[in-house]
Amino acid sequence: MLSLAYAYLRDRPLTTILNILLLAISVAMLVLLLQFGSQFEKRFQKDAEGIDLVVGSKGSPLQLILSSVFHIDQPTGNIPLSSLDLLRNDPATARVVPLALGDNFQGYRIVGTDASFLEIHQAELAQGEMFRKPPQAVIGANVAAETGAKLGQKFIGSHGLSEDSETDSGHDHAPFETIGILAPTGTVVDRLILTSVESVWDVHGIAHESEHEHEHGSEHDHDAEHDAEHDHDAGHDHDQDAEEAESGAQLQDARAALEPELTALLVSYRNASGAIRIPAMVNRQTEMQAAVPATETARLLDLLGVSLEGARIFAWLLAAIGGLAIFVALFSMARSREGDLALLRVMGATRPQLFSTILLEGLVTAAAGAFLGWILAHGLITVARNSFATMRDLGLTAWQPAPQEGFIILAVLLIGVIAAIIPALRVMRVDPAAILSRAS
Amino acid sequence: MQLIVDTISKSYGPGAAILDSVSFTLPESEQALLLGPSGSGKSTLLNIICGLQRPDKGQVSIGGKLIASPDSKTSGDSVRRTSLGIVFQTLRLVSALSLRANLELAQKLQKGSIDRSLIDECLEKLGIADRANARPFELSQGEAQRAAIARAVVVSPQLLIADEPTSALDSDNTERVAELLIEMAQSVGAGLLIATHDERLSRFFSKSFALKQGELNPC
DSSP, rough: OOHHHHHHHHSSSSHHHHHHHHHHHHHHHHHHHHHHHHHHHHHHHHHHOOOEEEEEESHHHHHHHHHHHHHOOOOOOOEETHHHHHTSSSSEEEEEEEEEEEEETTEEEEEEEEEEEHHTTTTOEEOOOOSSSSTTEEHEEEEHHHHOTTTTEEEEESSSSSSSSSSSEEETTTEEEEEEEEOOOOGGGGGGGEHHHHHHHTTTOOOOOHHHHHHTTHHHHHHHHHHHHHHHHTOOHHHHHHHHHHHHHHHHHHHHHSSSSEEEEEEEEESHHHHHHHHHHHHHSSEEEEOHHHHHHHHHHHHHHHHHHHHHHHHHHHHHEEEEEEEHHHHHHHHHTHHHHHHOOOOHOOOHHHHHHHHHHHHHHHHHHHEEEEEHHHHHHHHHHOOOHHHHHHTTSOOOOOOOHHHHHHHHHHHHHHHHHHHHHHTTTOOHHHHHHHOO | OOOOEEEEEEEESSSOOEEEEEEEOOTTOEEEEEEOOSSSSHHHHHHHHTTTTSEEEEEETTEEEEEEOOTTTTTOHHHHHEEEEEEEESOOSSSTHHHHHHHHHHHHHHSOOOOOHHHHHHHHHTOOOTTTTGGGGSOOHHHHHHHHHHHHHHTTSSEEEEESSTTTEEEEEEHHHHHHHHHHHHHOOEEEEEEEGGGGGGGGOOOOEETTTTTEEEO
C-alpha cells in the first residue's frame, strides 16, 4: 500500500511538490525560529554569566551590553581610566574587568583587558601562556581554528570592530604576538583575541604610564644604538637629523595629548548592596552609565520574542494551509480516482487497505515536507553562519536538533493524517458495483 | 471449482426486477458464455457472482464457499480474493502504476506474494512483454484489454470472469481476445464465464446461457 501511495503521489508531481513545499517552508520557519530563539537565549545567558553590571559611556544601555558583553555592536564611547580605580576601590565590588575595544583581526575582535576577564567566562589556556605585556595576545579557540593562528605568530590588527570596517589598518607599527590559545568555552571568548589594555593603547599611539616606564628603562640601549648609528654615518647631514628630531617631538606631543581611556568595565558585586548603590552612583554622579546585563538581555529577548511569536503564528498558519492543500488534493483525487479504487476493491483490496492508502498519501506528503523543511532550516543556519559575521559571533550552530523539533515534526505529520482522514473515509465507502455499472 | 448460482433475484425498485430466480451451475474448469443485450442484467449478475453486489434473494457459492447472499454479514471479499480473476470492459489497470506493477499489485493483494516468472509468462503469452513498463495511458485498446486479461490471470484464479471483454474491439481483436481468454483460463486450470452481447463469441463456447427480461435460459 505504501508503494501504491507513493505511485499516486508521483502520478501528480506538481500538486505533490506544491504540498510538500508548503509544509517544508512552514517546518523550516518553525525550526529556524526555535533554533534562533533557543540558541540566542542560551548564548546570551551564558555570555552574561558572572557579569552583574556594565559601566560605559552614556548612550543606549542595550548597545553597551551588546558591545561589551556579547561583542556584537559598536561601543557607546570611551570612559576615563580613573573609573577603573573608582569602582575597584568600592567595597561593594568583587571584580571590575576593564575593556578596551576598537580593533579586529580578520573580523575577530581584539579586546584589551586583564587576566580577570578569563575568570568571568571560566576560560583556560589550552596552549602557551597568558599575556603579560604588550604586544602579547591570547586567542580564543574558534579564532585559532578558523584563522589557523599558531603560538609565536604575529598579526596586525585592523581599525574597527568588523572585518570590512577598514582595509588600511594604520597599525602596522604594532603587530601583536600570539603567546597563548584558549580552550573552547562555548562562550563569546572563543571568538575573541585578548590582550592587555596597554597593547590597545600602544596600537593607537596613546601614551600611558607603563609605556613611560618601559621607555625609560630602555632609554640607554636606544641611545647606544643611536650612537653606534652615528659612528657609521659620520658624514650624515645634520639638518636632516634636526628635521627628524622635530617630527619625532611632534608625534610625542600628539601621543601625549591622547588620554588613555577604556571602553567599558564589567563589574561583579561582592554583595547585594552593590546592586542597589553602584548603578545609582554611576548614573547620577558620573558622566558614565551603568547597564544591567540581565535586564537588557531580558528586554532584548522580549523584543525578539514578540517578533518570533508573530513569525511562529505565521509559520503554523502556513502548516495549516499545507494541510488544507493536502485535504483538497486528496478529496478531489478520491473522486477522480474512483475507478482505480473500485478496481482495487475487485482485486481484493479491503476497505481498511484503501483507507490506509489515502492516509499514507497524506502522511508521506507531510513526512517529506517535514524532512525537507528540517534539512532546509539547518542548511539555512549553516549558510547564515558562513555568510554573516553576527551569526558567527552569536555562536549560532547548525545540525544540533532541539527536542522541540521532534514536536514540530510530529505536529506536521498529524496535520498530514488529519488532512487525509475525510478523503480516506470517503474512499473506504466506495461501492465498486455502482462504479462498475457507471463505467460499463 | 464449481460455481453455483442459486435462484438469484434482484430489482432496483418495485416493478423493476432485473434478475428473476436466475440459476445455473458451472462445473470446475468449464467454460460458458452469458449472452444478453445491453441492460439485460448481465453486469448485475456478474457483480453478484463476484460478491460486489447483494442479491435480494438466492445465493452464490464458489467451491462451496458462499460469496453472495441477501445477508449483510456475507462478505465476498475473501472468496473473491482467493478464487476469482475478473476482466472488465473499461476498468483495466490502476492508472498510477505500470503494467508490471499492476500485475505485481494484483498478485500481492490476492495471493499475498509476487510470482515474477508467472507474470513474465503471462505477458509473453499475451504478446505484451515489451509493454511491461508502460503506463496504462500508453497502451492501445488491444494492449489494454490483453493487460486486463493478464491482471486477472496472474493471480492463478479458479474462476475467470469477464464482463464485455470485446465490446470495444474490432472483429480480429474480438476473436484474438476470446481465444486468449480461453487459452489463459486453460493454462491456469480455471473455469471461464464471459458476459457479452456479442453473439460472435458463441462459436468459441459449447455452453451458453441467454439472459432476457430477467430470466436465464440455456442456448
